[in-house]
Amino acid sequence: MIVFLAHYLGLLHRSERELAAAFRDVAAGHGAEPDVVRACERLAGQCDDHMRRLVPFVGRYSEEAPDEPERLHSTLFSGTRAGGLGLLRDLHDLYLMAAECDLSWTMIGQAAQGVRDESLVEVVGRCEGETATQLLWLRTRMKQAAPQALVVATG
Template identity: 40%
Template sequence: MDKIVMILAGLHDAEADLARAFRKVAERQEADEGTHYPCRALAQQCEQCARRVRRLARRYDEELPDRGASDALAAAADSLQQRLAALTGRRPSQGLLLLRDLRELYLKAQPAAVHLTLLKQAAQAVRDRELLDEVAGLDEEIRTQLEWIRTRVREVAPQVLASQE
Protein backbone atom coordinates (compact mmCIF):
# COMPACT_ATOMS: atom_id res chain seq x y z
CA MET A 1 0.00 0.00 0.00
CA ASP A 2 3.00 2.33 0.31
CA LYS A 3 3.01 2.64 -3.48
CA ILE A 4 -0.62 3.75 -3.52
CA VAL A 5 0.16 6.34 -0.85
CA MET A 6 3.08 7.57 -2.96
CA ILE A 7 0.76 7.98 -5.96
CA LEU A 8 -1.85 9.72 -3.82
CA ALA A 9 0.78 12.13 -2.51
CA GLY A 10 1.92 12.90 -6.06
CA LEU A 11 -1.67 13.45 -7.19
CA HIS A 12 -2.34 15.70 -4.23
CA ASP A 13 0.71 17.84 -5.00
CA ALA A 14 -0.20 17.98 -8.70
CA GLU A 15 -3.77 19.08 -7.95
CA ALA A 16 -2.59 21.72 -5.45
CA ASP A 17 -0.12 23.06 -8.03
CA LEU A 18 -2.81 23.08 -10.71
CA ALA A 19 -5.25 24.92 -8.44
CA ARG A 20 -2.57 27.53 -7.77
CA ALA A 21 -1.89 27.86 -11.51
CA PHE A 22 -5.58 28.29 -12.35
CA ARG A 23 -5.90 30.99 -9.64
CA LYS A 24 -2.82 32.77 -10.96
CA VAL A 25 -4.19 32.81 -14.50
CA ALA A 26 -7.60 33.96 -13.26
CA GLU A 27 -5.94 36.90 -11.53
CA ARG A 28 -3.73 37.76 -14.47
CA GLN A 29 -6.61 37.49 -16.97
CA GLU A 30 -9.13 39.42 -14.87
CA ALA A 31 -10.30 41.49 -17.86
CA ASP A 32 -11.03 38.38 -19.95
CA GLU A 33 -14.28 36.93 -18.61
CA GLY A 34 -13.97 33.87 -20.86
CA THR A 35 -10.79 32.94 -19.01
CA HIS A 36 -11.09 34.60 -15.59
CA TYR A 37 -14.29 32.97 -14.36
CA PRO A 38 -13.65 29.46 -15.71
CA CYS A 39 -10.15 29.50 -14.19
CA ARG A 40 -11.57 30.46 -10.80
CA ALA A 41 -14.09 27.62 -11.02
CA LEU A 42 -11.45 25.13 -12.14
CA ALA A 43 -9.15 26.20 -9.29
CA GLN A 44 -11.93 25.40 -6.84
CA GLN A 45 -12.46 22.06 -8.56
CA CYS A 46 -8.75 21.24 -8.14
CA GLU A 47 -8.88 22.23 -4.47
CA GLN A 48 -11.84 19.91 -3.97
CA CYS A 49 -9.90 17.15 -5.71
CA ALA A 50 -6.95 17.71 -3.38
CA ARG A 51 -9.31 17.42 -0.39
CA ARG A 52 -10.73 14.18 -1.78
CA VAL A 53 -7.21 12.82 -2.25
CA ARG A 54 -6.32 13.76 1.35
CA ARG A 55 -9.41 11.85 2.48
CA LEU A 56 -8.37 8.82 0.39
CA ALA A 57 -4.87 8.93 1.87
CA ARG A 58 -6.34 8.71 5.38
CA ARG A 59 -7.70 5.27 4.40
CA TYR A 60 -4.05 4.25 4.19
CA ASP A 61 -3.14 5.97 7.47
CA GLU A 62 -1.36 8.79 5.67
CA GLU A 63 -1.96 12.46 6.46
CA LEU A 64 -1.23 14.72 3.48
CA PRO A 65 -0.64 18.42 4.22
CA ASP A 66 -3.08 21.06 3.06
CA ARG A 67 -0.90 23.12 0.71
CA GLY A 68 -3.40 25.95 0.29
CA ALA A 69 -1.83 28.07 3.03
CA SER A 70 1.24 29.04 1.01
CA ASP A 71 -0.84 30.34 -1.90
CA ALA A 72 -1.23 33.89 -0.59
CA LEU A 73 2.51 34.50 -0.61
CA ALA A 74 2.91 33.02 -4.10
CA ALA A 75 0.04 35.17 -5.42
CA ALA A 76 1.55 38.31 -3.89
CA ALA A 77 4.95 37.58 -5.43
CA ASP A 78 3.39 36.96 -8.85
CA SER A 79 1.35 40.17 -8.64
CA LEU A 80 4.49 42.15 -7.78
CA GLN A 81 6.34 40.58 -10.70
CA GLN A 82 3.53 41.55 -13.09
CA ARG A 83 3.49 45.15 -11.85
CA LEU A 84 7.26 45.46 -12.23
CA ALA A 85 7.07 44.12 -15.78
CA ALA A 86 4.34 46.62 -16.63
CA LEU A 87 6.30 49.52 -15.15
CA THR A 88 9.47 48.66 -17.05
CA GLY A 89 7.61 48.15 -20.31
CA ARG A 90 8.65 44.52 -20.62
CA ARG A 91 5.17 43.17 -20.93
CA PRO A 92 4.14 41.24 -24.05
CA SER A 93 0.67 41.71 -25.50
CA GLN A 94 -2.24 40.46 -23.41
CA GLY A 95 -3.11 37.90 -26.08
CA LEU A 96 0.38 36.41 -26.04
CA LEU A 97 0.26 36.30 -22.25
CA LEU A 98 -3.04 34.44 -22.44
CA LEU A 99 -1.59 31.86 -24.84
CA ARG A 100 1.42 31.42 -22.56
CA ASP A 101 -0.88 31.02 -19.55
CA LEU A 102 -2.99 28.40 -21.34
CA ARG A 103 0.12 26.48 -22.38
CA GLU A 104 1.40 26.54 -18.80
CA LEU A 105 -1.98 25.35 -17.49
CA TYR A 106 -1.96 22.46 -19.93
CA LEU A 107 1.52 21.44 -18.84
CA LYS A 108 0.58 21.78 -15.15
CA ALA A 109 -2.40 19.46 -15.69
CA GLN A 110 -0.30 16.63 -17.12
CA PRO A 111 1.17 15.35 -13.82
CA ALA A 112 -2.33 15.09 -12.34
CA ALA A 113 -3.52 13.15 -15.39
CA VAL A 114 -0.58 10.74 -15.18
CA HIS A 115 -1.02 10.21 -11.43
CA LEU A 116 -4.70 9.45 -11.99
CA THR A 117 -3.79 6.84 -14.60
CA LEU A 118 -1.34 5.25 -12.17
CA LEU A 119 -3.90 5.33 -9.36
CA LYS A 120 -6.54 3.74 -11.57
CA GLN A 121 -4.15 0.94 -12.50
CA ALA A 122 -3.22 0.40 -8.85
CA ALA A 123 -6.88 0.32 -7.78
CA GLN A 124 -7.60 -2.28 -10.45
CA ALA A 125 -4.57 -4.34 -9.45
CA VAL A 126 -5.56 -4.50 -5.77
CA ARG A 127 -9.27 -4.75 -6.62
CA ASP A 128 -10.20 -1.70 -4.54
CA ARG A 129 -13.66 -0.84 -5.90
CA GLU A 130 -14.10 2.25 -3.68
CA LEU A 131 -10.77 3.70 -4.82
CA LEU A 132 -11.59 2.88 -8.43
CA ASP A 133 -14.94 4.69 -8.19
CA GLU A 134 -13.28 7.74 -6.67
CA VAL A 135 -10.57 7.78 -9.34
CA ALA A 136 -13.19 7.60 -12.10
CA GLY A 137 -14.74 10.86 -10.86
CA LEU A 138 -11.38 12.57 -10.52
CA ASP A 139 -10.33 11.37 -13.97
CA GLU A 140 -13.45 12.90 -15.52
CA GLU A 141 -12.64 16.25 -13.89
CA ILE A 142 -9.07 16.38 -15.21
CA ARG A 143 -10.28 15.41 -18.69
CA THR A 144 -12.79 18.27 -18.56
CA GLN A 145 -10.09 20.70 -17.45
CA LEU A 146 -7.75 19.63 -20.25
CA GLU A 147 -10.53 19.91 -22.81
CA TRP A 148 -11.42 23.43 -21.59
CA ILE A 149 -7.78 24.49 -21.97
CA ARG A 150 -7.52 23.03 -25.50
CA THR A 151 -10.81 24.66 -26.51
CA ARG A 152 -9.72 28.03 -25.13
CA VAL A 153 -6.44 27.80 -27.08
CA ARG A 154 -8.38 27.04 -30.28
CA GLU A 155 -10.62 30.07 -29.64
CA VAL A 156 -7.86 32.53 -28.80
CA ALA A 157 -4.89 31.49 -30.94
CA PRO A 158 -6.20 32.58 -34.36
CA GLN A 159 -7.06 36.09 -33.11
CA VAL A 160 -3.79 36.56 -31.25
CA LEU A 161 -1.47 35.08 -33.83
CA ALA A 162 -3.08 36.85 -36.80
CA SER A 163 -3.14 40.30 -35.15
CA GLN A 164 -0.52 42.94 -35.94
CA GLU A 165 0.17 43.75 -32.25
Protein backbone atom coordinates in the same frame (compact mmCIF):
# COMPACT_ATOMS: atom_id res chain seq x y z
CA MET B 1 2.90 -1.88 -4.76
CA ILE B 2 1.40 0.09 -1.86
CA VAL B 3 4.66 2.07 -1.64
CA PHE B 4 4.22 3.20 -5.23
CA LEU B 5 0.57 4.05 -4.60
CA ALA B 6 1.69 6.25 -1.70
CA HIS B 7 4.13 7.97 -4.07
CA TYR B 8 1.45 8.69 -6.67
CA LEU B 9 -1.06 9.79 -4.03
CA GLY B 10 1.50 12.30 -2.79
CA LEU B 11 2.32 13.39 -6.32
CA LEU B 12 -1.33 13.85 -7.23
CA HIS B 13 -2.28 15.55 -3.98
CA ARG B 14 0.43 18.16 -4.48
CA SER B 15 -0.20 18.43 -8.22
CA GLU B 16 -3.87 19.22 -7.62
CA ARG B 17 -2.89 21.86 -5.05
CA GLU B 18 -0.43 23.47 -7.44
CA LEU B 19 -2.92 23.34 -10.32
CA ALA B 20 -5.60 25.02 -8.19
CA ALA B 21 -3.15 27.81 -7.31
CA ALA B 22 -2.15 28.20 -10.96
CA PHE B 23 -5.78 28.39 -12.10
CA ARG B 24 -6.33 31.14 -9.52
CA ASP B 25 -3.19 32.98 -10.66
CA VAL B 26 -4.38 32.93 -14.27
CA ALA B 27 -7.87 34.09 -13.25
CA ALA B 28 -6.38 37.00 -11.32
CA GLY B 29 -3.91 37.88 -14.07
CA HIS B 30 -6.38 37.93 -16.95
CA GLY B 31 -9.30 39.95 -15.61
CA ALA B 32 -9.95 41.38 -19.08
CA GLU B 33 -11.05 37.88 -20.16
CA PRO B 34 -14.22 37.22 -18.13
CA ASP B 35 -14.69 33.71 -19.53
CA VAL B 36 -11.16 32.80 -18.46
CA VAL B 37 -11.70 34.23 -14.98
CA ARG B 38 -14.95 32.31 -14.45
CA ALA B 39 -13.65 29.05 -15.88
CA CYS B 40 -10.34 29.17 -14.00
CA GLU B 41 -12.08 29.90 -10.70
CA ARG B 42 -14.49 26.98 -11.29
CA LEU B 43 -11.65 24.64 -12.29
CA ALA B 44 -9.61 25.67 -9.23
CA GLY B 45 -12.62 24.66 -7.13
CA GLN B 46 -12.64 21.27 -8.84
CA CYS B 47 -8.98 20.82 -7.92
CA ASP B 48 -9.80 21.70 -4.30
CA ASP B 49 -12.55 19.07 -4.37
CA HIS B 50 -10.14 16.51 -5.83
CA MET B 51 -7.74 17.17 -2.95
CA ARG B 52 -10.54 16.67 -0.41
CA ARG B 53 -11.55 13.41 -2.06
CA LEU B 54 -7.96 12.13 -1.82
CA VAL B 55 -7.67 12.69 1.94
CA PRO B 56 -9.22 9.34 3.06
CA PHE B 57 -6.90 7.43 0.75
CA VAL B 58 -3.85 9.34 1.90
CA GLY B 59 -4.84 8.21 5.40
CA ARG B 60 -5.35 4.62 4.24
CA TYR B 61 -2.25 4.19 2.06
CA SER B 62 0.02 6.95 3.35
CA GLU B 63 1.52 9.63 1.15
CA GLU B 64 5.02 10.27 -0.03
CA ALA B 65 5.59 13.92 -0.69
CA PRO B 66 7.66 14.35 -3.85
CA ASP B 67 8.50 17.93 -4.71
CA GLU B 68 7.97 17.54 -8.47
CA PRO B 69 4.66 19.47 -8.53
CA GLU B 70 6.17 22.51 -6.83
CA ARG B 71 9.14 22.40 -9.21
CA LEU B 72 6.81 22.15 -12.21
CA HIS B 73 4.71 25.07 -10.98
CA SER B 74 7.72 27.26 -10.23
CA THR B 75 9.27 26.40 -13.60
CA LEU B 76 6.10 27.17 -15.52
CA PHE B 77 4.74 30.06 -13.49
CA SER B 78 6.80 33.00 -12.42
CA GLY B 79 3.68 35.13 -12.55
CA THR B 80 1.11 35.49 -15.25
CA ARG B 81 2.01 37.10 -18.55
CA ALA B 82 0.30 40.06 -20.18
CA GLY B 83 -1.56 40.30 -23.47
CA GLY B 84 -2.87 37.74 -25.91
CA LEU B 85 0.37 35.80 -26.19
CA GLY B 86 0.68 35.85 -22.40
CA LEU B 87 -2.79 34.36 -22.03
CA LEU B 88 -1.94 31.66 -24.57
CA ARG B 89 1.29 30.77 -22.73
CA ASP B 90 -0.47 30.75 -19.35
CA LEU B 91 -3.16 28.41 -20.70
CA HIS B 92 -0.43 26.23 -22.20
CA ASP B 93 1.27 25.99 -18.80
CA LEU B 94 -2.05 25.11 -17.14
CA TYR B 95 -2.53 22.37 -19.73
CA LEU B 96 0.85 20.83 -18.90
CA MET B 97 0.05 20.91 -15.18
CA ALA B 98 -3.41 19.39 -15.75
CA ALA B 99 -1.81 16.66 -17.90
CA GLU B 100 0.39 15.77 -14.91
CA CYS B 101 -2.76 15.32 -12.82
CA ASP B 102 -4.45 13.32 -15.56
CA LEU B 103 -1.56 10.86 -15.79
CA SER B 104 -1.44 10.52 -12.02
CA TRP B 105 -5.18 9.78 -11.86
CA THR B 106 -4.64 7.06 -14.47
CA MET B 107 -1.82 5.45 -12.47
CA ILE B 108 -3.78 5.63 -9.23
CA GLY B 109 -6.80 4.13 -10.98
CA GLN B 110 -4.72 1.18 -12.09
CA ALA B 111 -3.38 0.70 -8.57
CA ALA B 112 -6.89 1.00 -7.10
CA GLN B 113 -8.02 -1.83 -9.34
CA GLY B 114 -4.97 -3.85 -8.33
CA VAL B 115 -5.73 -3.53 -4.61
CA ARG B 116 -9.47 -3.88 -5.28
CA ASP B 117 -10.33 -0.60 -3.57
CA GLU B 118 -13.75 0.16 -5.04
CA SER B 119 -14.10 3.48 -3.22
CA LEU B 120 -10.81 4.70 -4.71
CA VAL B 121 -11.84 3.42 -8.15
CA GLU B 122 -15.03 5.49 -7.82
CA VAL B 123 -13.16 8.65 -6.80
CA VAL B 124 -10.66 8.18 -9.63
CA GLY B 125 -13.49 7.79 -12.14
CA ARG B 126 -15.11 11.04 -11.11
CA CYS B 127 -11.95 13.11 -10.74
CA GLU B 128 -10.25 11.70 -13.83
CA GLY B 129 -13.33 12.66 -15.84
CA GLU B 130 -13.27 16.21 -14.47
CA THR B 131 -9.57 16.50 -15.22
CA ALA B 132 -10.23 15.37 -18.81
CA THR B 133 -12.82 18.14 -19.05
CA GLN B 134 -10.27 20.65 -17.73
CA LEU B 135 -7.85 19.56 -20.45
CA LEU B 136 -10.55 19.85 -23.09
CA TRP B 137 -11.49 23.36 -21.98
CA LEU B 138 -7.85 24.45 -21.93
CA ARG B 139 -7.20 23.03 -25.40
CA THR B 140 -10.35 24.66 -26.79
CA ARG B 141 -9.55 28.04 -25.21
CA MET B 142 -5.99 27.89 -26.53
CA LYS B 143 -7.34 27.22 -30.03
CA GLN B 144 -9.60 30.23 -29.63
CA ALA B 145 -6.74 32.48 -28.44
CA ALA B 146 -4.05 31.26 -30.86
CA PRO B 147 -5.02 33.05 -34.09
CA GLN B 148 -5.25 36.44 -32.43
CA ALA B 149 -2.12 35.90 -30.34
CA LEU B 150 0.11 34.33 -32.99
CA VAL B 151 -0.82 36.11 -36.18
CA VAL B 152 0.39 39.65 -36.39
CA ALA B 153 -1.77 41.83 -38.63
CA THR B 154 0.13 43.88 -41.14
CA GLY B 155 -1.36 46.98 -42.48
